[in-house]
Amino acid sequence: MKTGFLLTVAYDGTNYSGWQRQKNAYTVQQAMEETLSKVFNQPIVVTGASRTDAGVHALGQRVCFSAENISVPLNKIPLVLNNCLPEDIAVFNAEIVPLDFNPRYRAREKTYQYRIDNDTFPNPFLRKTTWYYPFILDVDAMKTAAAYFMGEHDFAAFRSTGTDYNSTVRELFECSVTQEKKTITITVRGNAFLYNMARIIAGTLVYVGRLKIKPADITCIIASKDRTRAGITAPPHGLTLVEIKY
C-alpha cells in the first residue's frame, strides 16, 4: 500500500545548486531522492514546496513523497533519514498526507528571511548565511519602506524573468526589518512569492538604506510594474526559507 509523506527539512544550501534536480549539478532534491530511495529500498521521487535557488538555505522546507510498505514508525523517520543524509541536510518532522497532496500549491503562507552582515569587517561565521555589506545603511528608512510592501499588490516589478505566471499579484502579510548588533534581518511573509521576489525586495530595501530610493517611492515602483525601477537582486546566500504553513 502506498502512503504519502510530508517532511519538514532544513538545509545549508552552500554546497548545492539549489533545490530542483538538474542534469549536471548536485541539488538538494537529488541528495534527498538518493537517500530516501536507499533507506526505503525503492525508487522515490520528492516534490519540494519551494524551489530554492543555488546558495539559498532552508529551515522549514516541505518535501513530499509517496512510498510503499514503509515499516519504520512515523516518528522514527526523521532519525532514520538523518543517519543517512549529508550533514548539511536534516529532517525535523514527518507526517502523513493524502497521496495527491501538492506541497507547493497547497501552501497558504511562506516566510523568508534575508540577513545582512553590516559590520565593518566580514564575520567568518556569518559568511555563508548573510550578505556582507559594510556600507552605512539607514535602518529606520528601511523599516519605513518595508511597510509599503505589505498587502496585496501586483509584484511584477519584483520578479526576475524566466518563469511565466498567470498572475503576478501576491499578498504579503508581513515585511519587516530588524537589527541585532550589526546583523540586519528582513522578514517577508506572504501567500506566495514570484521568482526572486524575496531577494529583489531585500535588494530594494538595501537601496533605501543607501538613500538611493526613498521609502515612499516603493508605492510608485510597485505601481510601475517595471523591474528596472526596483533595486538589485540581493545575493542568494543571505536568504533562508524559514517556514511554510498549510
Place this chain on the structure above:
Amino acid sequence: MKTGFLLTVAYDGTNYSGWQRQKNAYTVQQAMEETLSKVFNQPIVVTGASRTDAGVHALGQRVCFSAENISVPLNKIPLVLNNCLPEDIAVFNAEIVPLDFNPRYRAREKTYQYRIDNDTFPNPFLRKTTWYYPFILDVDAMKTAAAYFMGEHDFAAFRSTGTDYNSTVRELFECSVTQEKKTITITVRGNAFLYNMARIIAGTLVYVGRLKIKPADITCIIASKDRTRAGITAPPHGLTLVEIKY
C-alpha cells in the same frame, strides 16, 4: 625601522589543523604568515596568544608580528589584510605594540565559549560551531556545578597530557551555563588555561547534565588532581576563543 603590531583575528577553524604551524598540515598561523608576507613584501612570522586546536574557532584571537617600513596607515591594515586572507579568517583590529610584546604571556584574561546543540535533530547551520548532543541535559544541575569551578584552583584534573607546566594552578573569574532555546552555552573566563582545560570542563559539565556526576562532586574532582575522575574532553568544534584582554 621595525614596528610591532597586534591584530585581533576571527576565524572559522573548520578547515584548519589548528593555530600552530605544522609540517604536514595547513594551519591558521601558516595562512596568516603567507598572507602577511605577501601583502607587506617581506618574510613575516606571527605569534598567536592562544594555540587553538584543530577545529576550534576564534572571535578574538590576538596575533603579533613585526615588520619593517609598513606604509599602510594603521587603521587600513585590517581592510588590506581582509582583501587577501582566506574568507574564513578576518582581521578586526590592528594596533601598535612594543617589539618584545608577547601576546601569550602578557594576556591577563581569556574567555572561551563552548556551545552545545541540544535539539532532537541536528541543525545544519550549527553543525560546525556546536556539539550536537541530543540527549536530555539537566541544565540547572550544570549551572550549579559550573559555580564550583570559579576561583583559584589546581586544575591538574582538567588538562590533557602533552604540555609541561611549572604550575597547574589557574584562576577562573567566570564559569557559567546559559540556554537559549535548544542551544546551551558554557562560558569560561580566566587568567590562563591548561591544555584542553576548557573542553574538559565542558565535557565534565555535560556529564553533570547527564547525572553521571553530582554538582557538589566538582570540588572533590578538582582536589583529586586526577584526570580520570573528570568528564570527557568535549569535541573541538564546539569551542570558540571569544576574547583576550591585556
